[in-house]
Amino acid sequence: MCGLLALVTDPGAESLPSPSTVDAVSGATALMRHRGPDEPGTWSDDAQVVLGFNRLSIIDIAHSHQPLRWGPPEAPDRYVLVFNGEIYNYLELREALRGEYGAEFATDGDGEAIVAAYHHWGADALTKLRGMFAFALWDNVEQELFCARDPFGIKPMFMASGPGGTVVGSEKKCLVEVCEKIGRLGVDLGIDERAVQHYTVLQYVPEPETLHRGIRRLESGSYARIRAGGEPQVTRYFTPRFAAVPVASGSRDDAQRRYDEITAVLEDSVAKHMRADVTVGAFLSGGIDSTAIAALAMRHNPRLITFTTGFEREGFSEVDVAVASAEAIGARHVTKVVSQAEFVAALPEIVWYLDEPVADPALVPLYFIAREARKHVKVVLSGEGADELFGGYTIYREPLSLKPFDFLPRGVRRSVGKMATPLPDGMRGKSLLHRGSLTLEERYYGNARSFSDAQLRAVLPRFRADWVHTDVTAPLYAQSQGWDPVARMQHIDLFTWLRGDILVKADKMTMANSLELRVPFLDPEVFAVASRLPYDQKITRATTKYALRRALEPIVPAHVLNRPKLGFPVPIRHWLRSGELLDWAQAMVTSSGAGDLISLSAVRTLLDEHRTGVSDHSRRLWTVLIFMLWHAIFVEGSVTPQISRPDYPVQL
Structure with a gap:
């Protein structure tokens, strides 16, 4: 985990970066010192490129300094890298590159593996990286900045481009700082009112938007090529796809093989996520996902420390369950209880760290438990992503309850919806009739919707009827034509709720405390297994994440196995x-x-x-x-x- 910043200026606008340009990048990089308090670094080519970096040293602590230079023997300084994240299969990649190309490495870290892989495989190297990453790689020969982000968007990457150049970085506040100090970049920093409306509907700003018109996010699973004087050229290299398998078939042995496959890939993912030269702990709530990760992590570190948080108000804490889980798996456990006064006092600092508003109250307790965990460890594992991959949200069961509506002609379904309109709000059955009259594309935005259309018009003075949620979801539904409804909902959430809320709060709240968070469920190999699950192995009328629960029966304590999902309940x-x-x-x-x-x-x-x-x-x-x-x-x-x-x- 680290913080990066990279500036490419147009030599036509000014031939050399002045000292003030280098100072602007260095000063802006300091704004995200929390992402990497161990070691700052700045590099400039004295022509058009400046790279800034803050390091949180996790692997090869004494070496692997950044900005990192690497090149083949004939051009040893060809590349300069700034890299945020971890590549968990870096040892295997280094061995493969040595064996196939005779690649040489001066450090024992994962950064050189990225550069060497890019040198020999080009952009295809991204499909071989197993990890979380956002990086910017300057190629002195091609005079090009190559930027990339991991398949699921675990690590952030913002981009701002104007006629005078392009700046990319881990935090938006740093880009704003650079653009304000280097006015010739010409970046529009006005408020994007369309993004404001999307935020008010969804509770987060959907990618690639931000609340500043001239700043956008490089989307998950994408890379960009940036040359001086040109716009970034963005390409998507990974699109998650769920197999169109409606129901499970085969014998009981076939089902068990499926569960064994889930167990094996999770064990492998956790093993690789434990690679570090510092102490690794784990967040532990009362749910199945974090408990499974912690239990598997115990196999690699019997002295594992787990962490949870709760509130003083009764009924808004999973502390007791988490303590029981820690006891059951044999982990040492640390608890942080948050008062209302602490909660309120921390809000300005938390929103400053966020960069963009995210209206999820659960990020506040996450901030506090990250601060507590950082007193004991430098890395934590967590269970994010399991719900999106294995079908864990209760809303995913809705297609089962609405199945009878599928047999009604479209006109009849619409009439049923109109019949529900005059019924009193809160009346039993009204919501069912209304939602049953809508198509999946119409009713499912993702996991959050704050306002009805009427309420939205009241609260937004500049409400626009043509700025709607389908701006975000329509292209995603088009990609998932022919899939079962649960897979389509998962697809929507992978591109909206997961990367707009879940991963933003995970990254920002842990990085605010200089703590690295790793998410073993969001691994390409785990996704490959999860994506092949049939509809009825994800959702049943009785439960969610059916196949995952079956696979985890030998691993997770019984009191957690079928417990309903709560997340971080906030009062x-x-x-x-x-x-x-x-x-x-x-x-x-x-x-x-x-x-x-x-x-x-x-x-x-x-x-x-x-x-x-x-x-x-x-x-x-x-x-x-x-x-x-x-x-x-x-x-x-x-x-x-x-x-x-x-x-x-x-x-x-």
């Missing part, structure tokens, strides 16, 4: 009715300068209705409040977070 519904969080929310609405983008009167109405118990508006309120806080920090400058940067030891 914002209660806290927004009284106490510090309500006080903070009311003050935020009163002082907000975002009134041109968010209707403050509409938000006050929502807050009053929620406070008095008329309606539960907690998720809608959280969405707009987090946006207001983001706006106050990054646009108005009226809130200045107190950024705490503990000086952790280099090695733990």
Whole structure:
């Protein structure tokens, strides 16, 4: 885990990068010191390229410094790399490159494996990397910056391009800083109101958008080639595809072989994710995914430390279950309990680290448990991705409950939906009738939707009816024609909820604390196995992740195996009715300068209705409040977070 920044300027705009240009990159890189407090680095070619880097040293700590130079014997300084992430099969790659091409390496790290693989295999090297990564590689011969991001989007990569050049990096705030200091880049830093509307609907800003018009994200599974004076040329190298297998067939032995295959690939993935020259721990909630990862990790480190978090309010904690799980697998366990006052006080700092608003309250406890874990370890394993790969969300069972509607003619289904409209809100069956009248493409946005269309119009003064969720989902549904409905929903979530919410909060909240988070479920080999599962091996009327649960029976404690999914339960519904969080929310609405983008009167109405118990508006309120806080920090400058940067030891 590290932070990178790379600038390619147009020599036609200015022949040499002035010292101020190098200083601008160095200064902006310092803004993300939390991503790599161990070692900063800057490199310039004295012509048009500047690379900046902050290192969190995990593998080959004494060497593998970055920016990293590598080249073949005839051109030893051809390439310069800045790289965020880990390549878990780097030992195998280095051996293959030595055997096939006689490649030579000066370090014992994974960075040289990336460069050597690119030199010999070109962009095809990306399909051979098993890991999480975002990197920028300057080729002195081709005079080209090659940037790439891992298949699932575990590690971030932002890009800003204008007539004077292109800048890419791990954090958007750094790009904004460079663009403001080097005005000749000509990047448009105005607010993208279309992205604001998408955020308000989805609770996150969908890729490749950001809230700044001139800054975009390099999408997951994509690479970009950047030359001076030209726009980045983006190519997708990986598109996850689920096999169109409606139901399982074969004998009981065939089913067991399928479960054994899942177990074997997970064991292999966890083994490779344990590779590090520092101590590795694990996050442990009360669920099956993190428990499975921790149990498998114990096989490689019997002294494993696990971590969980909860709240002082009763009923909003999985601490007891996590403690029981840690006892069952034999792990040492550490718990962090968060108070409402701590929760509120940390919000400005958390949103500053986020760069873009994400309206998921679970990222707050994740921030606190990452801070606690960093006192003990430098790397943690976690269970993100299991739900998207193996069918873990309860909403994936909806096609089963709506199956009878599939037999109705389209016109009849529409009529049923109209019949439900006048029924009172909350009446049993109304939602079923409404959703049954819609196609999957119409009703499923992904795992989050905060506002109805009417509520959205009320809260957004500049609401546009032509900026809708299908801007994001329609191309994805087109890719999944002919798949079973669960596979199509998984496909939507891989490109929306997973990379827009789950992986953003995982990366940002752990990196805020200089902690590396690894996700063994999001591994190409694990995906290859999961993608072949039939519909009824993912979802049944009784449970989710059916095949995964069967595969994990010998590994996961019984009290966890069939426990319903909770995630990080956060009591914002209660806290927004009284106490510090309500006080903070009311003050935020009163002082907000975002009134041109968010209707403050509409938000006050929502807050009053929620406070008095008329309606539960907690998720809608959280969405707009987090946006207001983001706006106050990054646009108005009226809130200045107190950024705490503990000086952790280099090695733990």
